[in-house]
Amino acid sequence: MNKADVVVIGGGPAGIEAAYNLARDNHKVVLVEKEEEIFGHMQTAYTLFPNFQDASEIRSSLLQKTKHGNITLYNNAEVTQVSRENDFWRVQTINGLDFIAPAVLLASGFKTFDARYKEELGYGIYKGVITSVEFEEMLKVGKIQTANGEKPRRIAFLNCVGSRDEKVGNHYCSRVCCINAVKLSIEAKKQLPEVEAYCFYMDIRMSGQFYEELYRKSQEDFDVNYIRGRISEVAPTFDNRLQVKCEDTLSQTPLKMTVDLLVLMIGIEASEGTARIGEQVGVNGEYNFSKSISLHTADNKTKHRGFFLAGTCKRPLTVPETMADARAAALEIDLYLKSLSQ
Amino acid sequence: MKDLGFSISQSRTIDLDKSDLSAYRRVVEKVPSAKLCLMCGACTATCTARNHTDFNFRKVHLLFRRGQFEGLAEELDKCMLCGKCRLVCNRGVNTRAIIYNMRIILENLNYKSIK
Ligand code: SF4
Numbered sequence: 431m432n433k434a435d436v437v438v439i440g441g442g443p444a445g446i447e448a449a450y451n452l453a454r455d456n457h458k459v460v461l462v463e464k465e466e467e468i469f470g471h472m473q474t475a476y477t478l479f480p481n482f483q484d485a486s487e488i489r490s491s492l493l494q495k496t497k498h499g500n501i502t503l504y505n506n507a508e509v510t511q512v513s514r515e516n517d518f519w520r521v522q523t524i525n526g527l528d529f530i531a532p533a534v535l536l537a538s539g540f541k542t543f544d545a546r547y548k549e550e551l552g553y554g555i556y557k558g559v560i561t562s563v564e565f566e567e568m569l570k571v572g573k574i575q576t577a578n579g580e581k582p583r584r585i586a587f588l589n590c591v592g593s594r595d596e597k598v599g600n601h602y603c604s605r606v607c608c609i610n611a612v613k614l615s616i617e618a619k620k621q622l623p624e625v626e627a628y629c630f631y632m633d634i635r636m637s638g639q640f641y642e643e644l645y646r647k648s649q650e651d652f653d654v655n656y657i658r659g660r661i662s663e664v665a666p667t668f669d670n671r672l673q674v675k676c677e678d679t680l681s682q683t684p685l686k687m688t689v690d691l692l693v694l695m696i697g698i699e700a701s702e703g704t705a706r707i708g709e710q711v712g713v714n715g716e717y718n719f720s721k722s723i724s725l726h727t728a729d730n731k732t733k734h735r736g737f738f739l740a741g742t743c744k745r746p747l748t749v750p751e752t753m754a755d756a757r758a759a760a761l762e763i764d765l766y767l768k769s770l771s772q
Numbered sequence: 773m774k775d776l777g778f779s780i781s782q783s784r785t786i787d788l789d790k791s792d793l794s795a796y797r798r799v800v801e802k803v804p805s806a807k808l809c810l811m812c813g814a815c816t817a818t819c820t821a822r823n824h825t826d827f828n829f830r831k832v833h834l835l836f837r838r839g840q841f842e843g844l845a846e847e848l849d850k851c852m853l854c855g856k857c858r859l860v861c862n863r864g865v866n867t868r869a870i871i872y873n874m875r876i877i878l879e880n881l882n883y884k885s886i887k
């Protein structure tokens with residue numbers, strides 16, 4: 431068994447940011463990541479809303495932070511068991527690592543909604559239906575194209591896929607996909623100025639700083655079109671394009687349209703690790719997201735002493751929110767560790 | 773055919789002070805999920821009756837909710853109660869039951885369809 435001051439579970443933005451801040455406070459941190467690569471979902475990001483920050487810059491900054499002398503990073507180290515042993519926490523991993531520490535930070539993040547559950551949208555059935563993550567990857571390599579390798583003439587983005595949807599058991603709003611659709615449509619127009627972009631929405635939620643401005647910019651400078659109506663049918667056309675159908679609710683008229691790509695703005699769910707570890711430790715809340723003891727006043731603490739939370743294991747958050755939450759968690763843990771040594 | 777407001781020039785104002793809002797309350801009593809509709813139109817877009825009519829469930833539902841009953845009975849006759857709309861509703865609204873109950877209430881209010 432290896433000793434540490436803190437075991438941080440999850441090498442995404444939350445885990446790394448918290449680990450780094452703890453390391454700076456002279457705590458010995460073990461950072462365990464289940465994948466070969468760190469960064470979590472930041473791995474696939476191209477740019478970040480609302481300022482089109484290059485995600486690779488964020489990745490290099492995060493990578494730099496993991497190099498701090500007080501951090502030991504373990505890759506391919508999926509956590510299998512978290513248990514309480516007297517005043518300590520024991521964390522065991524799939525590759526046989528075994529740690530003991532007074533504090534654990536859960537930063538095991540989210541997973542994206544599996545769009546195959548929305549069969550009527552044709553994901554996994556028609557090649558032109560892709561997820562927002564796949565579209566982001568296309569942007570990253572500068573190759574927005576249909577399955578046949580052609581340049582799309584028209585792209586539709588559909589909001590709220592797997593969010594706000596009783597049928598899949600997710601009543602909540604994932605918070606980031608509205609603004610992400612605005613970002614993606616602008617990026618699409620930057621790479622393919624002649625493409626037509628349409629966003630289909632039930633509500634447009636532009637609550638963050640500069641979001642509304644970006645929404646406006648997408649209309650003013652990039653001619654992105656917005657249609658208030660939820661697409662409920664997708665069918666292939668004879669020439670291998672896709673026909674989407676919705677009601678244009680503002681004109682109160684059904685609408686159909688042929689597109690080359692339909693991008694599903696998939697929502698945020700608790701990751702498998704979040705759900706499993708939350709269950710083991712007993713901090714699972716609604717939808718398997720982890721539950722802090724007080725949303726308003728102690729959002730990084732749990733009902734267990736020494737077991738802390740940061741980032742999207744709690745709920746859908748943006749990147750800046752996640753990073754801020756990670757720093758807050760590091761502060762809480764620092765105070766906790768100091769209280770033990772007194 | 774009654775004017776359902778499909779034309780560009782609106783033929784009337786909805787005066788909520790003078791509208792009968794109690795009929796909708798009876799729908800909600802029977803079908804509580806009616807309250808959950810967020811008017812996304814997914815149901816209207818997938819409607820089977822739309823292949824041969826201009827039936828718009830979402831719109832009829834909203835007009836009924838606002839106490840605007842003129843012409844709705846005829847509109848509701850276009851629905852075959854197949855329930856396809858219910859499958860796509862992301863709010864779990866029992867669309868079919870709403871249509872069924874609106875029909876009965878309109879009949880009791882003596883709004884007869886021409887059929
Ligand atoms: S952020 Fe927008 S797209 Fe995402 S779930 Fe909320 S309303 Fe839907």
Ligand code: SF4
Pocket residue numbers: 808809810811812813814815816830860861862863864865867
């Ligand atoms: S699909 Fe459901 S929520 Fe959407 S308009 Fe129809 S009944 Fe309302």
